[in-house]
Amino acid sequence: MIRVTRFISIDETEIEESFVRASGPGGQNVNKVASAVQLRFDAARSPGLPDDVRQRLMGLAGRRLTREGVIVLSADRFRTQERNRADALERLLEMIRTAAVRPVIRRPTRPTLSSKRERLNGKKRRSEIKRGRGAGKPDHD
DSSP states (O other), X not given: OXXXXXXXXXOGGGEEEEXXXXXXXXXXXXXXXXXXXEEEEESTTOTTSOHHHHHHXXXXXXXXXXXXXXXXXXXXXSSSHHHHHHHHHHHHHHHHHHHHSOOOOOOOOOOOHHHHHHHHHXXXXXXXXXXXXXXXXXXXX
16 A cells, blocks of 8 residues: 555555656667656546545646546656656655645635725825826927
8 A cells, every 4th residue: 555645545556557668868778678657547446535636636637637537647757667667656646645635715805994995095195196297388389
C-alpha cells in the first residue's frame, strides 16, 4: 500500500508501468535502454479514492485522462529508469494530494457601512482633484 495522505492509500497493483525508449540525454546508451516510464493509474475504478477526491482528480488530470478514466503519466527527464519511475510516481501522488484538498466555498458577504463610506469619500476626493484641473484660459491671442 502506498500512503498518499492520512486517509488515502492506494495499492501498488493499481499502478501499471511500462518502459519505452526515451529521447533526450543518454549518449550512445539512449538507443539501447528503455529508460522512459509510462505510468497508468485507473482513477475511475480505484477503491482507495473517495468519490469527491476521484472527481477532482479526474478534473485535474485534464488531457492525461483517457475516456476509460485512466491517468497516463510519462516520465523521461532522467537518464535512469529508477529515477524516471520515482518521478512519475511522485507526480501521481502529488496530483492525488492536490485533489484531496477540499476547495474552500466562498460565502458572499456584504460590505460594511464604513467601507461604503470610505469608497464614496475616495470617489469624491478624486472628482475634486479632476474638477480642479479645469480647462483654464487658452494661451494663444
